[in-house]
Each structure stands twice: as C-alpha cells, then as structure tokens.
C-alpha cells in the first residue's frame with residue numbers, strides 16, 4: 173500500500189503476530205473474544221458428553237440383554253445426554269454472542285482507525301491512492317476480519333478441543349480403537365499443514381504469502397476492470413478490440429496463473445485430506461475385526477466399537493472447521509497488514525505550538541522552494557521563489573507538466589516542501605494550525621467533485637453553518653441562477669440522481685459558489701475555466717471576478733485571456749520560473765510568454781475552413 177520508513181519496518185519486525193495485533197483493535201472488548209473462544213472450547217467438551225452417555229446406555233443394554241427392561245440406569249443417562257446437549261447449545265450461543273460483539277467492535281475500530289488516520293495524511297496521498305482502492309482496503313479488510321473473529325476463531329478453538337477429548341476418551345474406553353480413529357485425523361492434519369505451506373522449500377510457499385499475492389492480484393484485476401469499463405467509449409469510438417486493454421488482460425492472466433498454481437499445490441493434499449477424514453470407518457472396521465479376536469469380553473468390546481463408530485462421525489466436521497479456520501486466519505493476517513499499510517503512512521506533521529498567523533495578513537511568499545513527489549526521481553518544483561502581496565493576483569502559465577499545479581498545491585499544504593519555505597501572512601504554513609490554514613484558503617480544482625446530495629448541501633459543504641439565504645446569494649454571485657432554474661427542485665435537487673447531471677462548466681460554477689460562500693482571504697484556482705464552453709466561459713469569468721475581488725489569488729490558466737489582468741504572471745517550465753512580470757512587460761520582452769500569447773491569439777481566431785487571417 174505504501175512505502176514504509178526504516179523505523180516502521182523495524183517496529184513491524186518487533187511487533188507481535190498479526191492475529192494478536194488484530195485483537196488489539198478490539199480494545200477493551202478483546203476479553204470477549206477470549207471468553208467466546210473459551211466457551212466454544214467448553215461447548216466442544218459438552219458436545220462429546222452425550223456420546224459418552226450413549227456409551228453408558230449401550231453398556232447397560234448389552235449387560236442385561238435380552239432383558240432390556242432391567243437396564244434401569246438407561247433413562248438417567250438419556251436425560252443426562254439431553255441435559256448436556258441443551259447446555260452445549262446454550263454455551264455455544266453465549267460463545268457466539270461474545271465473539272460477535274468483539275468482532276463488530278474490532279471491525280468498526282479498524283475502519284475508524286484507518287479513516288481517522290487518513291484525515292491526517294498529506295492531501296496529495298489521495299492523488300496516488302484511488303478512493304476505490306482505499307475503500308476496498310478499509311471496508312474489505314474490516315469485513316474479512318469480522319467473520320473470522322465472530323465464527324472462525326471460536327470454531328477453531330472448539331475444533332482443537334475435540335482431538336484432545338478424543339485422546340482422553342481413547343484411553344478411557346479402548347485405546348487401540350481410539351488409535352485407529354486417530355490415524356485419519358493425523359493424516360488430515362498433515363495435509364492441512366501442507367496446504368498452509370508447511371514443509372515448503374521457500375518462504376513464498378506459505379499460505380499467508382499466497383493470500384497476500386491473491387489479494388494483490390484481485391486488486392490489480394479490479395482496478396484494471398474499472399479502467400476498462402471507463403475506457404469503453406474510447407474503445408468503441410476508435411473501434412478497438414478488447415485486446416487493446418492489455419493491462420486488464422494481463423491482470424486476469426496473472427490472477428488465473430496465481431490461483432491455478434495454488435490449486436495445483438493443493439490438489440494432492442486436499443484429495444488425501446478429504447479421503448482420509450471420510451475414511452475413519454475404513455480404518456476402524458478392519459482394526460476392530462483384527463482386535464475382536466483378542467477381546468476378552470465381546471459384549472463390552474462391541475459397545476466400545478459402537479461408541480467409536482458414533483464418535484468418529486464428529487471428526488469430519490471438526491477437521492472441516494479447522495481447515496476453514498486456518499484459511500480464515502491467513503486472510504485475517506493479510507487484512508491486518510493491509511490496514512496497517514494505511515496506518516503506517518506518515519502523517520502530515522502538525523504545526524508547532526508557536527503557530528498562527530501573527531500578522532493576520534494574507535500575502536503568499538515562496539522562498540527557495542523545492543519539492544519531489546514521493547517515489548519520483550526528479551523534483552517537480554526546483555528552487556522557486558516569488559511573493560504575492562495581499563489582495564493581488566498572480567498567474568502561473570506554462571507548458572503542461574511544468575509544475576504549476578504542484579506549486580499551487582503547496583500553499584494549502586497538500587504536500588510539505590522538501591527545501592525552502594511557503595509563507596502565508598509571514599508564517600511558514602507548517603507552523604499554521606491546519607484548521608486556520610484551511611479556513612484561509614479556498615482551492616478550486618480543475619475537476620470538481622460534486623457529492624450525490626442536494627445542490628444546496630453541495631454548496632454548503634464550504635460552510636455548513638451557512639443559511640439558505642447565504643447559499644442562494646453565493647449561487648447567484650457564481651452565476652448559477654440558470655442552473656438552479658432548470659433543475660426540477662431548484663437548489664434542493666439531488667445531483668447525480670434521476671438523470672440530474674451537470675456539465676463540466678456548470679460543475680465549475682457550483683465549485684465557485686462554494687468558494688464564494690467560504691469567503692477565504694486566499695484563493696487558489698487550478699484551471700477553474702478548464703471545462704468552460706464559450707457560453708459558460710463568460711459566466712465563469714463573471715463568477716471568478718466576484719470570487720477574487722479583494723483576495724490574494726494564485727491562479728493557473730491555460731487560456732491566456734484569463735490571466736491578462738493579473739498583477740503578475742510567472743511562466744513555469746521544468747519546475748522553475750523562467751519569466752515573470754505583467755502581461756504588458758512579458759509581451760514586450762519577446763520571450764516564452766510572448767510566443768505563448770501569439771499562439772493563443774492564433775488559436776482563438778482560427779476557424780474551420782480558413783486560417784487565422786481569414787477569420788480576422
């Protein structure tokens with residue numbers, strides 16, 4: 173999930189087994205898991221007792237045969253058997269109650285811990301990890317561990333108690349027949365151990381490694397499938413075949429190979445395990461025939477035989493439970509490690525105690541700022557310095573991939589700089605409390621995300637305490653009146669439901685309404701007009717003028733018409749500022765900006781069927 177620091181790796185090495193770490197998520201409810209497992213063990217013991225009673229009943233009948241009515245103790249043992257059976261059910265119910273409560277708490281705490289931690293990681297982390305991926309980890313892993321703790325753990329403990337009881341019973345009744353019944357169980361255990369990777373020559377043969385690889389392959393396949401579905405229109409338009417999505421095909425093949433490889437590994441042990449556990453009779457019957465000759469008291473020998481016949485039927489379900497519990501335990505370990513992948517992501521460091529913008533002003537200063545994305549080889553921003561005095565507008569322009577968005581994202585601390593400082597109101601943003609920084613900056617992204625809620629809630633997201641009148645005023649200022657007028661329930665229409673969809677330009681106006689409602693003194697605009705068609709653009713420009721009035725503004729724009737009025741324009745190339753000045757100065761200087769401006773003018777005056785000159 174994420175690169176871990178050496179400290180994290182070290183602390184991980186020292187950490188207890190993942191299953192114990194899983195129990196730690198339960199907090200005080202951990203004890204309920206222990207109690208539930210203990211009760212499940214007791215239930216296994218109680219479940220054997222009716223069989224022992226049956227042995228006593230059979231002994232009584234064999235001793236008095238054929239005068240059955242003289243078996244006076246049979247009724248007592250029958251009732252005792254019923255009593256044990258009922259007690260077993262009650263104890264098992266109590267065991268499952270305990271483990272279920274603990275399991276749901278554990279799953280819930282896992283979700284809460286991961287979600288809480290995600291609120292503290294750098295915002296740029298979300299560029300690298302898709303929401304789908306994070307949701308799968310948080311929800312999938314928590315759900316996976318819930319079923320393990322609620323069912324598989326207690327069943328496993330219960331199933332482990334049964335062989336112990338078996339060994340004890342073996343010595344109480346007839347050790348030779350008991351031993352015969354234990355042979356298939358021992359073979360079955362050996363097969364399960366082999367399937368779990370025991371006895372494998374390399375560490376990759378462990379079941380946990382398989383589960384981990386399996387989950388990764390599944391995630392890769394899911395991600396590739398999502399991309400495939402999203403890209404379907406492109407496939408159709410360009411009349412490509414499914415083969416054009418090689419990544420999807422590769423992901424499916426990888427998944428197939430891995431699952432097939434493990435199936436091959438399990439093929440023989442699983443067959444032997446199933447045959448062994450279902451062949452107790454096949455061992456018991458011949459063994460009993462051999463032993464019968466040497467038996468002194470045949471009646472009592474026959475009673476023991478009947479007892480083992482009944483008892484051995486329990487072993488099949490016992491071994492099945494152990495098998496599934498072992499699988500589930502490996503899944504739970506993998507789930508814990510995935511959740512920890514999120515929890516070990518370094519947090520965005522909190523500001524120091526001295527924080528706060530002492531001056532209260534809202535100028536922005538970059539001092540020798542350099543930044544490299546985690547995992548990238550080259551810096552995205554190199555030694556960038558500039559200052560935007562309070563109330564002024566600075567525009568970043570330049571070729572795609574030059575570093576404009578990265579520079580803008582450093583102001584609200586989506587990432588922390590590697591070198592230099594970003595100052596807001598004279599204070600390093602790392603020293604400004606997060607809430608204060610977020611209150612000071614409005615960020616309008618290129619891609620606006622609207623939630624599947626009413627339009628009013630979407631706008632109010634910027635300031636939940638805003639009144640309806642304030643939202644309406646912000647929407648009006650952002651030129652959203654026509655959008656609201658055409659929606660069936662106006663501001664109360666749920667976006668994304670029942671065919672209510674907004675165009676890219678309309679979404680951007682809603683985003684501007686949000687920013688206007690927030691009324692932060694600093695505004696960062698990253699391609700806020702990117703999706704504007706000519707009709708929308710005029711409206712967006714008006715909304716922008718309303719939003720940025722009197723604010724400190726850092727704006728990124730590809731349409732140079734938007735930046736002409738900026739107090740200062742910086743051309744960003746290869747992560748550095750190559751030119752800066754006002755529009756007039758830069759056009760005069762005959763540098764990169766001048767070329768960009770000329771190209772831009774040609775592009776806006778170009779018409780199909782004629783050149784720029786024709787159009788002019």
Ligand SMILES: Nc1ncnc2c1ncn2[C@@H]1O[C@H](COP(=O)(O)OP(=O)(O)OP(=O)(O)O)[C@@H](O)[C@H]1O
Nearest residue numbers: 299300545548552571572573574575576577578579
């Ligand atoms: N999350 C990321 N991880 C790694 N590298 C990134 C990430 N985001 C951007 N980059 C890289 O950083 C460099 C600068 O990207 P940035 O998005 O800041 O450029 P830009 O000038 O805003 O481009 P555009 O105008 O196309 O939006 C590019 O080389 C890009 O590939």
